[in-house]
Amino acid sequence: MSGKICYPDTASAQKFLDRALTSQELADEWLGGREWSVRQEKRMYRCPDCGQWHLTSRA
Numbered sequence: 823m824s825g826k827i828c829y830p831d832t833a834s835a836q837k838f839l840d841r842a843l844t845s846q847e848l849a850d851e852w853l854g855g856r857e858w859s860v861r862q863e864k865r866m867y868r869c870p871d872c873g874q875w876h877l878t879s880r881a
């Protein structure tokens with residue numbers, strides 16, 4: 823809901839993850855200001871609503 827980003831495939835999502843790991847600004851945008859750690863668990867999942875891929879920082 824809040825600024826959720828959609829990716830058409832896992833490659834696109836993975837590309838974002840790679841960039842987020844090296845960009846604090848991008849990470850902040852993704853996590854909405856929450857604390858960021860490169861060790862934080864990162865997952866991508868297929869959305870049942872739009873059929874695209876979303877990222878989550880939660881397990």
Ligand SMILES: [Zn+2]
Nearest residue numbers: 869871872873
């Ligand atoms: Zn969706």
